[in-house]
Amino acid sequence: MARVGPKAKTDARRRLLQAAAGHFARHGYEAANVNAIALEAGFAKGTIYNYFPSKRELFAEVLSEACRRAVERYATLEHGTSTRESLEALVRADVAVVREEEAFMKVLVREAMSFRSETYALILERHAPFLAVICEILERGMERGEIRPKDPPARLAVTFLGLLSLLYVQHWGSAGVWPALDEIPELVVGMFLDGAGAEKGRRS
Amino acid sequence: MARVGPKAKTDARRRLLQAAAGHFARHGYEAANVNAIALEAGFAKGTIYNYFPSKRELFAEVLSEACRRAVERYATLEHGTSTRESLEALVRADVAVVREEEAFMKVLVREAMSFRSETYALILERHAPFLAVICEILERGMERGEIRPKDPPARLAVTFLGLLSLLYVQHWGSAGVWPALDEIPELVVGMFLDGAGAEKGRRS
Amino acid sequence: MARVGPKAKTDARRRLLQAAAGHFARHGYEAANVNAIALEAGFAKGTIYNYFPSKRELFAEVLSEACRRAVERYATLEHGTSTRESLEALVRADVAVVREEEAFMKVLVREAMSFRSETYALILERHAPFLAVICEILERGMERGEIRPKDPPARLAVTFLGLLSLLYVQHWGSAGVWPALDEIPELVVGMFLDGAGAEKGRRS
Amino acid sequence: MARVGPKAKTDARRRLLQAAAGHFARHGYEAANVNAIALEAGFAKGTIYNYFPSKRELFAEVLSEACRRAVERYATLEHGTSTRESLEALVRADVAVVREEEAFMKVLVREAMSFRSETYALILERHAPFLAVICEILERGMERGEIRPKDPPARLAVTFLGLLSLLYVQHWGSAGVWPALDEIPELVVGMFLDGAGAEKGRRS
DNA sequence: CATGAATGAGAATTCATTCAT
DNA sequence: AATGAATGAATTCTCATTCAT
Numbered sequence: 038m039a040r041v042g043p044k045a046k047t048d049a050r051r052r053l054l055q056a057a058a059g060h061f062a063r064h065g066y067e068a069a070n071v072n073a074i075a076l077e078a079g080f081a082k083g084t085i086y087n088y089f090p091s092k093r094e095l096f097a098e099v100l101s102e103a104c105r106r107a108v109e110r111y112a113t114l115e116h117g118t119s120t121r122e123s124l125e126a127l128v129r130a131d132v133a134v135v136r137e138e139e140a141f142m143k144v145l146v147r148e149a150m151s152f153r154s155e156t157y158a159l160i161l162e163r164h165a166p167f168l169a170v171i172c173e174i175l176e177r178g179m180e181r182g183e184i185r186p187k188d189p190p191a192r193l194a195v196t197f198l199g200l201l202s203l204l205y206v207q208h209w210g211s212a213g214v215w216p217a218l219d220e221i222p223e224l225v226v227g228m229f230l231d232g233a234g235a236e237k238g239r240r241s
Numbered sequence: 242m243a244r245v246g247p248k249a250k251t252d253a254r255r256r257l258l259q260a261a262a263g264h265f266a267r268h269g270y271e272a273a274n275v276n277a278i279a280l281e282a283g284f285a286k287g288t289i290y291n292y293f294p295s296k297r298e299l300f301a302e303v304l305s306e307a308c309r310r311a312v313e314r315y316a317t318l319e320h321g322t323s324t325r326e327s328l329e330a331l332v333r334a335d336v337a338v339v340r341e342e343e344a345f346m347k348v349l350v351r352e353a354m355s356f357r358s359e360t361y362a363l364i365l366e367r368h369a370p371f372l373a374v375i376c377e378i379l380e381r382g383m384e385r386g387e388i389r390p391k392d393p394p395a396r397l398a399v400t401f402l403g404l405l406s407l408l409y410v411q412h413w414g415s416a417g418v419w420p421a422l423d424e425i426p427e428l429v430v431g432m433f434l435d436g437a438g439a440e441k442g443r444r445s
Numbered sequence: 446m447a448r449v450g451p452k453a454k455t456d457a458r459r460r461l462l463q464a465a466a467g468h469f470a471r472h473g474y475e476a477a478n479v480n481a482i483a484l485e486a487g488f489a490k491g492t493i494y495n496y497f498p499s500k501r502e503l504f505a506e507v508l509s510e511a512c513r514r515a516v517e518r519y520a521t522l523e524h525g526t527s528t529r530e531s532l533e534a535l536v537r538a539d540v541a542v543v544r545e546e547e548a549f550m551k552v553l554v555r556e557a558m559s560f561r562s563e564t565y566a567l568i569l570e571r572h573a574p575f576l577a578v579i580c581e582i583l584e585r586g587m588e589r590g591e592i593r594p595k596d597p598p599a600r601l602a603v604t605f606l607g608l609l610s611l612l613y614v615q616h617w618g619s620a621g622v623w624p625a626l627d628e629i630p631e632l633v634v635g636m637f638l639d640g641a642g643a644e645k646g647r648r649s
Numbered sequence: 650m651a652r653v654g655p656k657a658k659t660d661a662r663r664r665l666l667q668a669a670a671g672h673f674a675r676h677g678y679e680a681a682n683v684n685a686i687a688l689e690a691g692f693a694k695g696t697i698y699n700y701f702p703s704k705r706e707l708f709a710e711v712l713s714e715a716c717r718r719a720v721e722r723y724a725t726l727e728h729g730t731s732t733r734e735s736l737e738a739l740v741r742a743d744v745a746v747v748r749e750e751e752a753f754m755k756v757l758v759r760e761a762m763s764f765r766s767e768t769y770a771l772i773l774e775r776h777a778p779f780l781a782v783i784c785e786i787l788e789r790g791m792e793r794g795e796i797r798p799k800d801p802p803a804r805l806a807v808t809f810l811g812l813l814s815l816l817y818v819q820h821w822g823s824a825g826v827w828p829a830l831d832e833i834p835e836l837v838v839g840m841f842l843d844g845a846g847a848e849k850g851r852r853s
Numbered sequence: 854c855a856t857g858a859a860t861g862a863g864a865a866t867t868c869a870t871t872c873a874t
Numbered sequence: 875a876a877t878g879a880a881t882g883a884a885t886t887c888t889c890a891t892t893c894a895t
Contacts, residue, residue, distance in 0.1 A: 046879075065355070067271030071865065081881045086866065120438070143356075150354035150410055151269075152347075157414035175437075185439040192419070193437055199407045206354055207403060210361035215396070232436030233379075233397055234324075235389045250854090275890060285856045287892080296890065454875090473763070475679030479869060489877045491871080500869065528846075551764075558762035558818055559677070560755075565822030583845075593847045600827070601845055607815045614762055615811060618769035623804070635844075641787075641805055642732075642842030643797040658858075683886065693860045698887065 050088050052078045055140070057099050062143035066096055100148060100156075103141035104163035107134050111170045120178035121226055127170065128201060128222040135205065136218060143209065146202050161195070168194045201225050254292050256282045259344070261303050266347035270300055304352060304360070307345035308367035314338055315374045324382030325430055331374065332405060332426040339409065340422060347413065350406050365399070372398045405429050458496050460486045463548070465507050470551035474504055508556060508564070511549035512571035518542055519578045528586030529634055535578065536609060536630040543613065544626060551617065554610050569603070576602045592638075609633050662700050664690045667752070669711050674755035678708055712760060712768070715753035716775035719746055723782045732790035733838055739782060740813060740834040747817065748830060755821065758814050773807075780806045813837050 056078035061069050071092050075085040089095035110130050117123040135142045149160045161168070171194040178184035184193070204221050216224055260282035265273050275296050279289040293299040314334050321327040339346045353364045365372070375398040382388035388397070408425050420428055464486035469477050479500050483493040497503040518538050525531040543550045557568045569576070579602035586592035592601070612629050624632055668690035673681050683704050687697040701707035722742050729735040747754045761772045773780075783806040790796035796805070816833050828836055 049879080065269075065271065067269060070863090072863095082865095083867080083882060084880055087879065090866095092865065147355060149414075151351060152410045152414035154414060154416045182439060184437055185435075188437070195411070196432065196437075199411060200404070203403045203407050206356045207399070210353075210356035210358060212358045228400065228436065230436045230438030232432065232434045233388055233392070233400075234434035235386055253854095274888090287857060288855055290891070291854065457875090473677075473679060475677065478867090491878060492876055494870070495875060555763060557822075559759060560818045560822035562822060562824045590847055592845055593843075596845070603819070604840065604845075607819060608812070611811045611815050614764045615807070618761075618764035618766060620766050636808065638844045638846035639797075640840065640842045640844030641796055641800070641808075643794060661858080682884090684884095694886095695861060695888080696859055699858065702887095704886070 049078075049080070049084075053080070053085055053088055053095075054099060054102055057095055058103065058138075058140035058144055061096060061099055062140045062147070065147065069096075071095070099141065099144055100159065101163065103138070103145040104160070106138050106141055107131065107145065108164070108166045110134055111167055114170065116174070120174060120181070120183040121230060123174045123177075124171075124197070124226045124229070125222045127174070128225055131201065132218050132221055142205070146205050146209075149202055150206060164198065168198065171197055197225075197229050200229055253282075253284070253288075257284070257289055257292055257299075258303055258306050261299055262307065262342075262344035262348055265300060265303055266344040266351075269351070273300075275299070303345065303348055304364070305367065307342070307349040308364065310342050310345055311335070311338055311349060312368065312370045315371055318374065320378070324378060324385070324387040325434060327378045327381075328375075328401070328430045328433070329426045331378070332429055335405065336422050336425055346409070350409050350413075353406055354410060368402065372402065375401055401429075401433055404433055457486075457488070457492075461488070461493055461496055461503075462507055462510055465503055466511065466546075466548035466552055469504060469507055470548040470555075473555070477504075479503070507549065507552055508568070509571065511546070511553040512568065514546050514549055515539070515542055515553060516572065516574045519575055522578065524582070528582060528589070528591040529638060531582045531585075532579075532605070532634045532637070533630045535582070536633055539609065540626050540629055550613070554613050554617075557610055558614060572606065576606065579605055605633075605637050608637055661690075661692070661696075665692070665697055665700055665707075666711060666714055669707055670715065670750075670752035670756055673708060673711055674752045674759070677759065681708075683707070709771075711753065711756055712771065713775065715750070715757040716772070718750050718753055719743070719757065720776070720778045722746055723779055726782065728786070732786060732793070732795040733842060735786045735789075736783075736809070736838045736841070737834045739786070740837055743813065744830050744833055754817070758817050758821075761814055762818060776810065780810065783809055809837075809841050812841055 053074070057069075057074045060074045060077060064070075069092070071085060072082040074095075075082045078085070085095070089098060110133070111127065114127060114130055117126050145160065148156050151157075168191070172190045175184050175190040175193050175197075179186050179190065184190075188196075201221070204216055204225050208216055208218060208221065257278070261273075261278045264278045264281060268274070273296070275289060276286045278299075279286050282289070289299070293302060314337075315331065318331060318334055321330050349364065352360050355361075372395070376394045379388055379394040379397050379401075383390050383394065388394075405425070408420055408429050412420055412422060412425070461482070465477075465482045468482045468485060472478070477500070479493060480490045482503075483490050486493070493503070497506060518541075519535065522535060522538055525534050553568065556564050559565075576599070580598045583592055583598040583601050583605075587594050587598065592598075596604075609629070612624055612633050616624055616626060616629070665686070669681075669686045672686045672689060676682075681704070683697060684694040686707075687694045690697070697707070701710060722745070723739065726739060726742055729738050757772065760768050763769075780803070784802045787796055787802040787805050787809075791798050791802065796802075800808075813833070816828055816837050820828055820830060820833065
């Protein structure tokens with residue numbers, strides 16, 4: 038067919054990206070099969086190459102799209118009154134994204150956890166807006182005396198993001214048993230702010 | 242039975258496993274090349290099939306071996322006087338293992354972080370002895386009032402292990418920049434026990 | 446009939462043929478890309494199939510057109526007074542064609558030199574007018590005693606054409622270094638008439 | 650199978666090269682099919698990659714082998730008493746090679762005639778020994794006054810080789826009709842030394 | 854046991870061609 | 875007529891696995 042208009046073309050691209058995200062989430066990059074992705078998207082195998090020049094490029098697009106989707110939510114985020122509330126609101130928003138775009142988010146987390154320097158750097162870079170939001174919250178928290186000023190906020194933000202990813206990993210790895218998605222906001226923020234130690238045991 | 246005693250056979254197997262660990266750590270499972278592993282171990286291509294029936298089986302053996310190596314150290318571990326000291330001693334021991342068996346540990350962590358239910362469960366199961374040690378420390382910490390009794394110790398132990406893995410991921414993903422292996426024990430225990438918050442009245 | 450007159454249609458066809466000639470000259474038949482040809486001609490991918498039913502047919506048309514262009518010049522050719530002058534005039538005209546229609550001529554020569562019986566015969570047949578001109582010159586040369594009557598003129602003409610093609614091949618193969626196009630007329634005629642030998646008694 | 654000894658391995662390589670030569674001679678480089686070559690050599694398709702890392706490399710090997718075979722004959726060549734006899738002896742030897750190794754020689758000539766600068770240079774380089782033999786004959790001919798000293802011997806040698814190739818092209822292009830292989834030595838040397846002009850017509 | 858040549862299923866990618874618009 | 879999205883056959887190349895020696 039031809040002359041389907043930019044709408045249809047964009048739509049086809051979306052379908053392909055969606056299928057690719059699901060497939061990459063299930064199999065990982067190396068084990069993924071480009072033909073299968075095209076088929077799963079309802080196209081013949083060659084068609085996908087009208088949209089993405091190679092498997093690697095397709096994967097990069099999925100990753101970018103995942104980052105884009107994850108990040109664009111945080112623009113509209115309301116800040117809570119305390120650090121704890123702000124962080125929980127942020128994580129609730131993230132969990133909502135994960136619920137809706139599970140495939141994309143799985144790819145993202147899996148790749149972030151694969152510690153290949155190249156993709157690790159890429160993902161950090163693409164996450165910059167998200168990290169910036171976290172940073173801002175933490176900085177305000179430090180000003181208010183709610184966050185210990187021991188570590189630089191940027192590093193704390195990376196740790197917070199890692200902790201969040203870790204809980205997703207445990208969620209998916211346990212097939213949803215523990216933690217449930219709903220528990221994650223409180224869990225991750227509690228863990229991050231309070232740790233597991235009792236107050237009196239704290240290192241002075 | 243054969244011209245080589247069981248000692249030689251065991252030795253060949255060990256060399257193959259070691260080479261396989263290094264190779265899997267560098268390339269991941271899918272991109273790994275069985276022939277290359279055999280060659281790197283100093284054998285010809287076919288020989289590896291005298292010891293492992295398939296690539297998947299070889300990988301499983303590497304994983305098991307990694308678990309075994311990771312775990313066997315903790316049997317002899319001295320317990321510190323406080324929860325913090327005990328945990329730090331444990332992590333220092335783990336870091337020592339990671340330093341010596343980096344290839345095996347990379348495979349292990351990567352696989353643990355890939356949230357495929359099967360391997361995730363397998364790894365948890367194989368880590369049972371390690372988790373038991375952590376559990377014990379935490380339980381004693383609870384008795385002493387050093388650990389908040391909010392969460393069950395088993396779950397806390399899994400989280401602790403996850404946190405530790407997360408720091409390894411960040412270490413390898415940043416190509417060793419941050420955190421350095423030496424920093425990890427204090428970092429992970431600090432994070433786990435104290436969190437990042439500076440709540441009122443906590444700090445004495 | 447249609448919105449474009451036959452003139453426009455012919456023009457489109459010409460553009461396509463020209464682009465195809467250039468592309469085939471650069472890449473050869475097998476490595477040529479029909480889509481790229483259409484694009485280079487300023488059309489979209491599918492359009493070329495409104496003019497040529499297949500890649501092979503397109504190539505055949507380019508070949509025919511090349512023959513046509515190569516041959517049509519010689520109709521108006523002035524004959525020199527001697528065999529040597531006549532042949533040199535002919536080759537100068539041919540070199541002029543090659544200069545102007547380099548793409549078509551490259552395709553033609555490459556195909557002629559690929560010794561596939563079918564195309565070889567086809568090209569000879571299409572070159573009949575050209576060969577006829579050469580033949581006529583040679584026959585007159587024989588009458589005048591300027592050409593040895595040992596070989597039949599038709600065969601000599603084919604050899605002459607081959608020699609000319611050979612020099613083009615060397616020209617293009619050496620990236621224009623040797624021989625230069627300008628040198629070719631004297632070179633080919635000198636080679637053809639005189640050879641490289643300096644037999645006794647010949648040189649006056 | 651394994652452990653077939655270097656003999657079998659060399660033999661397999663030879664079979665593959667032979668099949669490749671035939672295939673490339675029939676189809677040319679681009680249209681050639683590596684699977685088909687392996688099959689024609691009596692192997693499964695993957696096997697050929699145990700011997701040659703890529704299609705291009707296989708082709709280069711065929712070309713090298715063709716050059717090698719063509720050249721090694723001339724080492725043992727007897728020189729005739731005159732330039733004409735020496736050249737005819739050389740060409741007779743070359744024709745003998747062509748007869749025995751037709752596939753390799755076709756590839757060689759086809760490629761030499763495709764005026765791609767890269768292969769053109771390669772072939773000239775590989776033909777250096779052959780060209781050296783021709784050069785030597787021509788230089789002695791010049792000393793004896795049998796060759797006009799107008800052009801440098803190296804350039805004459807290239808032309809001679811081109812002329813010879815041209816006749817092969819006409820032989821194969823005409824499906825063996827004209828010239829026959831047997832006629833080529835006398836034809837090419839006659840053409841090269843004497844040209845087609847009558848003596849009295851010679852440019853003084 | 855060790856070897857390494859042979860195998861063939863499978864994957865990525867290309868591109869001539871079709872055809873609905 | 876022009877367009878360009880879709881198609882799927884075909885091709886190159888990889889590599890886990892087998893097995894004769």
